[in-house]
Amino acid sequence: MSGPVTTALDGDVWHVTLDDAARGNVVDQAMAEQLRAALEQRPGTARAVLLTAAGPRFCVGGDVRVFADAAEDMPEVVGRLAHTWHDTIRAVLYCDVPVVAGVHGAVAGAGLGLLGACDIVVCARGTKLRPAYGGLGLSPDGGTSWALTRALGAPRALELMLTDGTLSAADAHLFGLVARLVDDDELLDVATALASQVAAGPVRSMVRTRGLVRRAAVRTLEEQLVDEERLIRESAADPESREGVAAFLARRPPDFPGAG
Known part of the structure; x- marks a missing residue:
């Protein structure tokens, strides 16, 4: 360009x-x-x-x-x-x-x-x-x-x-x-x-986090809690979280880009 x-x-x-x-x-x-x-x-x-x-x-x-x-x-x-x-x-x-x-x-x-x-x-x-x-x-x-x-x-x-x-x-x-x-x-x-x-980080969970932060100022705590539960479930189903948990238990740096 x-x-x-x-x-x-x-x-x-x-x-x-x-x-x-x-x-x-x-x-x-x-x-x-x-x-x-x-x-x-x-x-x-x-x-x-x-x-x-x-x-x-x-x-x-x-x-x-x-x-x-x-x-x-x-x-x-x-x-x-x-x-x-x-x-x-x-x-x-x-x-x-x-x-x-x-x-x-x-x-x-x-x-x-x-x-x-x-x-x-x-x-x-x-x-x-x-x-x-x-x-x-x-x-x-x-x-x-x-x-x-x-x-x-x-x-x-x-x-x-x-x-x-x-x-x-x-x-x-x-x-x-x-x-x-x-x-x-x-x-x-x-x-x-x-x-x-x-x-190098977990970009998909970062994007979910971004949405939570930007919406927090205009919502009640109850609304935020509902959204947090939904999004952490999505994150837990993502290869990023499996890689992060495995890396934590293995005491090694996570390879989020390689997590797919």
């Missing part, structure tokens, strides 16, 4: 790169469509996805120049892009394997929603994160309002979005928007190693 998104298979990790560095990896129709295609074209041997970006900025959000050129047609253009981008976010959110992201530089607008859909986000210390919608007179899309509210809570999320503020990498880590904070020059190495570690 060439264009604003490139892909490569690195062992059992499907490495997807936002590759429009000259424009800050801006989100337009081509970026949205190609990112979704990259996820859908993941080889069957890939047990994890690693999402990174080329250039000094991870993603600067939507293509404002296209919005301006649309003039009176801007509602249609913005709405169509939001619709396409939301399908892309769903492709990340419901990916059949865990998705690890390594982010750096600047993350704005739709890029924040993208982070919220990933399972594990590694963030370089120098990164700045900004909703950026308020300065354009727009409300959020791409799951940005969901990701920020889920991580920061409603008061902090509103303060950030209504003042068009910026969040430092340290604060994003403190509030839980990103999982791990690393030095800028270590980002790619750490994110790559983490993706490989995840790929």
